[in-house]
Amino acid sequence: MLDPKLLRDNPDVVRAAIAKKHMDVDLDAVLAVDTAWRALLGEVEQLRAKQKAANNEMAALKKGSPEFIAKVQEMKAVSAEVKAKEEGLKGLEEKWHHAMLTLPNIPHASVPEGRTPEDNRVHATHGDPAATSAHAMPHWEIAGFDRIIDFTRGAKVTGAGFPFYVGDGARLVRALIQFFLNENSAAGYTEVNPPIFVNATSATAVGQLPDKEGQMYQTVEDNFYAIPTAETPLTNFFRDEIVDEEALPIFRCAYTPCFRREAGSYGKDVRGLNRLHQFDKVELLKWVHPSRSYEELDNLRHDAERLLQKLDLPYRVLLMCGGDMGFAQAKKYDLEVWAAGQKRWLEVSSCSNFEAFQARRAQIRFRNKETGKPELVHTLNGSGLAVPRVLAALLENNLQADGRVKIPAALVPYFGKDFLTFK
RNA sequence: GGAGAGGUGGCAGAGUGGUCGAAUGCGCGCGCUUGGAAAGCGCGUAUACCGCAAGGUAUCGGGGGUUCGAAUCCCCCCCUCUCCGCCA
Secondary structure (H helix, E strand, O other), X not given: OOOHHHXXXXXXXXXXXXXXXXXXXXXXXXXXXXXXXXXXXXXHHHHHHHHHHHHHHHHXXXXXXXXXXXXXXXXXXXXXXXXXXXXXXXXXXXXXXXXXXXXXXOOOOOOOOOOOHHHOEEEEEEOOHHHHOOOOOOHHHOOOHHHHEEHHHHXXXXXXXXXXXXXXXXXXXXXXXXXXXXXXXXXXXXXXXXXXXXXXXXXXXXXXXXXXXHHOOXXXXXXXXXXXXXXXXXXXXXXXXXXXXXXXXXXXXXXEEEEOOOOOOOOHHHOOOOOOOEEEEEEEEXXXXXXXXXXXXXXXXXXXXXXXXXXXXXXXXEEOOHHHOOOOOOEEEEEEEEEOOOOEEEEEEEEEEEEOHHHHHHOEEEEOOOOOOEEEOEEEEEEEEEHHHHHHHHHHHOEOOOOOEEOOHHHHHHHOOOEEOOO
């Protein structure tokens, strides 16, 4: 959510942000609701002040006295008026809130103009995609692939997009998770093992509700939501809290399975491991002082990049343009790994600075040591990393002529052997 | 799942219809005192919203209701604790 004061004092800044993100928002309607809400709020508060004053008078009066009875009669009318106006106020408040939630975050000045993925800027490329493609083929075509990653049995047991990982497949998943967690811990992120269901309040606080209602799995009995990312429980950890300024910055990482219904997905994006309903991911989260959030965005991205470097996987860094960066982000980098068999880049991490946008909605603050006043923290997050696509890239890029897959040196201690086989 | 007890400010803990944003204690901050400190004394110490301001309003787990008026009464929900049952 944006600062309401920014909207009132500088509507043009908001207007420019909407344009840069190529969104269609009726800003004037939002402003009108804001004005109407404030006007009615003033009226109601005036009436309530009247009630309060009368209340004090009546406390001093003798109960049952003629003055008292007269006052009760008088205040009955006021009470009815308050009740009526409060109803209108409640309606306006709801409208106001919804209206505010339609306003996207302001893109940082360094975010490039643009509308589509083609307008994203390639910030950097590491490794040589061409060098990997000797025996490459899409991972789902590799002989024996379905023995270690079994989509057919998964579809029988649950549904499409819920594969079984078997043998070396399961082993590689476990190795990657632990590799990521260990590396991130060493980089200063405290490891957290969060709940993988959240309640509606938490889903709302990070903006998954109401917008993405249909994208989450929901439990019938308790109305919980299966998390689409560890960001959801982790960001909510400090919801409605005020932390000490010295506690910042706070770095955390978490491994969780992630659940996404992916309603509306289709096409070749969904082949093999590219897009699943359940997948494993390690997520990185930062809560930082507002003055440091862009520095920390770079650090966050480097932390995620280092994982790909250690796995010897070619990748590129995209700086997302205004039109492709998402609603809540102020600046966002995507990390894409090269999948030699598919001959395409797969997104494995998305590193974003939300500035105070998330924190305002979730009310995550720190106490400014100098002023003693609470201020909103800046939040950042990024994957470090998403497992299935890294797995896909490893299978495709490292496939040997003999049909085995070479395990990168950094991963061997976790995997326990130098080659993966499709048995 | 059943029975019971609770949820009040940073913490502890009063308050069962009105003058209560809320006693008191602890903690914290400032001042006095002191050679310095402790003790003692005094003052202060939540958050949000509206308003140019003066100021106003809201908040006692959450939501709804009764009432001229609710921390206090009624209903629903959530959470914590104790006992029983069940279970990994």
